[in-house]
C-alpha cells in the first residue's frame with residue numbers, strides 16, 4: 001500500500017492541527033471529543049513541545065495569588081492524569097527569583113509524553129509524528145491545502161478547518177498572513193536551554209534562604225557562569241533530580257541559522273552553569289549533569305494579528321469580553337535581552353483576566369485558528385498569557401470552536417460563541 005493509499009482516509013479531516021505542543025494536543029483532543037475527525041502533525045516523535053522537548057518541567061499560573069484557580073478544564077485533567085501515572089504530585093507553590101509566590105505543578109517530562117499519547121489515542125485523533133508543515137495553499141480567505149514533509153515524502157491534505165498550534169505559527173507564515181510587530185523598545189524574549197542535575201539533596205536546596213539564593217545567583221552572574229540571576233529548579237517527581245532554568249540565549253527562533261547557533265550556545269551555557277551550581281550551591285555538591293533538553297526552549301516568536309489584539313491594559317483591568325474562552329492570572333513575566341533580571345508585573349491578590357475567542361481568529365482567514373503562544377496579543381500581554389495552563393485552555397477552546405465550525409461548514413468568525421462557551425463550561429473550564 002502506498003503512503004497516499006494508507007493516508008487517504010485522513011486526507012480530508014474536519015480539523016487539522018499543526019503542532020503538538022500543549023496547545024495542539026488540547027486542541028486535537030477537544031475537537032475529537034466534539035465528534036470531529038482530527039489529524040495532528042508534529043515535527044518531533046512525541047507530543048508536548050516546550051513542555052517536553054524543551055523540558056520546562058513545571059506548569060505555572062493556575063490562579064490568583066489568593067488561591068482562586070481560574071484555569072481548569074482539560075488542563076486540570078492533564079494534572080490528574082499525571083498524578084495518577086506518578087508523573088506529578090499535584091498543585092503547589094514556589095518563590096520566584098523576584099521573591100514572589102507562584103502556584104505551579106512540577107511534572108516528569110517523560111510521563112507527560114505518555115499521558116498525551118493516551119489522551120490522543122483515547123480521543124481517536126490520527127497522528128503524524130516526524131511531520132512538518134512545509135507549505136500552505138490558500139484561495140482568498142481559505143486555507144485549502146497543506147503540504148506536510150514526512151519521513152515518507154511530501155503529503156498533501158485538504159482539511160475543512162486548520163488550527164496552527166506550532167508556537168512559531170509556521171502554518172500562518174506559509175499562508176502569508178499578517179503578524180503583529182514588536183513596538184519600539186520591545187524585543188523577542190530570549191530562549192533557554194534547560195538542563196537536568198542530580199542527585200540533589202532537596203532538603204538542603206529548598207532550605208536555602210531566599211537572600212542567600214539571590215547572593216549565590218548574583219555571584220554566578222558576576223563570574224560569567226550564570227547568564228540569568230536565578231537558581232530556578234523544577235523537581236522531577238519521585239526522583240532527586242531537577243531541571244534548571246538559568247541559561248539565556250538571544251535568538252529569533254524562526255531564523256534557521258540563528259536557531260542552530262543558539263542551540264549550541266545554549267548547551268555551552270548549560271555546562272558552565274551546571275559546574276557553577278555543583279561547585280557553589282548547597283545540596284548540589286554531588287550532582288552531575290544528567291541531561292540537556294532535546295531542544296532550546298523558545299518563549300516568543302510570531303504573534304498573529306487576530307480579530308482582537310489583547311493588551312496588557314485588558315489584563316490589568318480584567319476586561320470582560322462577551323466571547324471569553326479562557327481565564328488566567330499569571331503575572332507579566334518578561335525575560336529581557338539585556339541584563340540578568342526579569343521584568344515582572346503582578347496583578348492584585350484576587351485578580352484574574354480573560355482571553356476572548358477573537359484573539360484566536362486570524363484577521364484575514366475564514367477557516368483557521370491559532371492556539372497557544374502565538375495568539376493575538378501584544379508583546380507585554382503575551383508575557384503573561386504564554387504559560388502552559390493557559391496554552392492548554394486556549395487549545396481546548398480552539399479545538400471545540402474548530403469542530404463547531406467544521407460541522408456547519410461555517411467561517412470561524414461565525415462560530416456560535418454562546419454554544420462554544422456552554423460546551424467549554426460543561427467540559428470543566430472556568431469562564432466566569
Ligand SMILES: Cc1cc2nc3c(=O)[nH]c(=O)nc-3n(C[C@H](O)[C@H](O)[C@H](O)COP(=O)(O)OP(=O)(O)OC[C@H]3O[C@@H](n4cnc5c(N)ncnc54)[C@H](O)[C@@H]3O)c2cc1C
Nearest residue numbers: 019021022023043049050060132133166167297372373388
Ligand atoms: C525556557 C522556557 C521556560 C518556560 N517556563 C514556563 C514555566 O515555568 N511554566 C509554564 O507554564 N510555562 C513556561 N513557559 C512557557 C510555555 O512553556 C510555552 O509558552 C508553552 O509551552 C507554549 O505551548 P504551545 O503549545 O503554544 O507551543 P510549543 O510548546 O512551542 O509547541 C509547538 C509545537 O509545534 C511543533 N512544531 C513547530 N513547528 C512545526 C511545524 N512546522 N510542523 C509541525 N510541528 C511543528 C513543535 O515541535 C511543538 O511540539 C516557558 C517557556 C520556555 C521556552
